Amino acid sequence: MVRDSIAVILARGGSKRIPKKNIIKFKDKPLIAWTIDAAISSNLFTKVLVSTDSNEIAKVSANYGAEVPFLRDSANDDFSSASQATCRAVEQAEEYWGTKFNIVVQLMANCPLRSSKEVKDSMKNFIEKKAKSQISCFKFGWMNPWWAIKIKKDGRSEKLFPEASTKRSQDMPDLFCPTGAIWIAKRSNLMSSRNFYIKDTTYYPINWISAVDIDNYEDLEMANLCYDLKLKKMINS
Numbered sequence: 724m725v726r727d728s729i730a731v732i733l734a735r736g737g738s739k740r741i742p743k744k745n746i747i748k749f750k751d752k753p754l755i756a757w758t759i760d761a762a763i764s765s766n767l768f769t770k771v772l773v774s775t776d777s778n779e780i781a782k783v784s785a786n787y788g789a790e791v792p793f794l795r796d797s798a799n800d801d802f803s804s805a806s807q808a809t810c811r812a813v814e815q816a817e818e819y820w821g822t823k824f825n826i827v828v829q830l831m832a833n834c835p836l837r838s839s840k841e842v843k844d845s846m847k848n849f850i851e852k853k854a855k856s857q858i859s860c861f862k863f864g865w866m867n868p869w870w871a872i873k874i875k876k877d878g879r880s881e882k883l884f885p886e887a888s889t890k891r892s893q894d895m896p897d898l899f900c901p902t903g904a905i906w907i908a909k910r911s912n913l914m915s916s917r918n919f920y921i922k923d924t925t926y927y928p929i930n931w932i933s934a935v936d937i938d939n940y941e942d943l944e945m946a947n948l949c950y951d952l953k954l955k956k957m958i959n960s
Contacts, residue, residue: 725846727825729770730762731812732789734832735799736777740939745775745832746783747943750950754937755780756787757835763788764839767846768828770820774812792819805829805903806918813910824910829919831903833937836949841929845905848927856908856924860899861934869895899926902934 734755738744746753755773762771773784773791776799781791793815798808809829817823828846830837837859849857869887872880882888887895905927906919913919932949936942 724769725767725826725850726769727823728768728828728846729772729813729816729824729826730768730828730830731809731816732758732762732771732773732784732830732832733805733808733812734773734775734777734780734784735808736775736780737799737801741937741943743779744937745780749835749937749943749946753783753787754835755784755832758830758832758837759784759787759789761837761839761842762828762830765842765846767843769824770816772812772816773832774808774815804918805831805906806913806920809906809919810914810917813914827908827910827913829903829906829908831936834902834904834933834935835937835946836935836953837904837929837933841933842905845907845927845929849907852925854907854923854925855912856919856921857906857927858901858919858924859903859905859929859934860901860926861931862928863898863900864931867892867895868898899928900934901926902929903936904929904934 734745741747745755749757762768771789773789774795775781776795785791795812798811813824813827845859869884871883874880908919912921932953935946935949937946
């Protein structure tokens with residue numbers, strides 16, 4: 724266990740693209756339960772807190788072992804950032820438990836394929852690198868961003884990376900995409916900036932399957948396929 728650490732799982736009740744997204748069934752249990760299990764199974768945290776404005780989500784989360792002693796009282800709207808919501812959750816948690824946390828880990832409930840091992844590996848890297856803030860990411864694969872274009876109204880295109888047009892893809896450096904799977908920060912840095920994205924933010928790559936996050940029904944379908952692929956690889960390894 725990492726002393727004085729808290730895992731904050733954000734789970735707002737007002738999801739629009741997938742109603743009740745955080746507690747819909749994903750495989751054999753509610754979506755949020757996968758993240759709760761990853762956090763608890765990591766054995767890292769002093770507290771595993773689900774921060775929600777929904778009594779229904781709170782009940783489901785508590786049934787799967789998370790602590791939900793209060794509902795989030797602000798930063799619940801479509802305009803508040805995840806960082807702001809986590810800051811408020813930490814403030815409420817510290818007031819409720821009468822303690823101060825040293826490390827804050829934000830785990831998004833819509834990333835069900837991130838494992839406890841990846842949570843542990845991310846924390847290990849954060850501590851070893853003495854990072855102030857760390858955000859998970861994954862390496863772009865077959866969707867090569869170096870070839871990205873903007874299409875104008877008249878159908879003509881504008882290359883985002885014109886310098887890449889004369890080079891082979893294998894000669895270009897890897898590019899990475901941030902994912903909401905595992906964000907870690909020292910409490911002091913997070914609370915002073917109210918953001919995980921600070922000047923000294925570092926990034927930690929995880930497997931692209933583990934990085935899948937679900938925002939709409941197409942994402943949900945892909946996550947189901949990725950789960951089956953991950954399971955098949957585990958069986959065959």
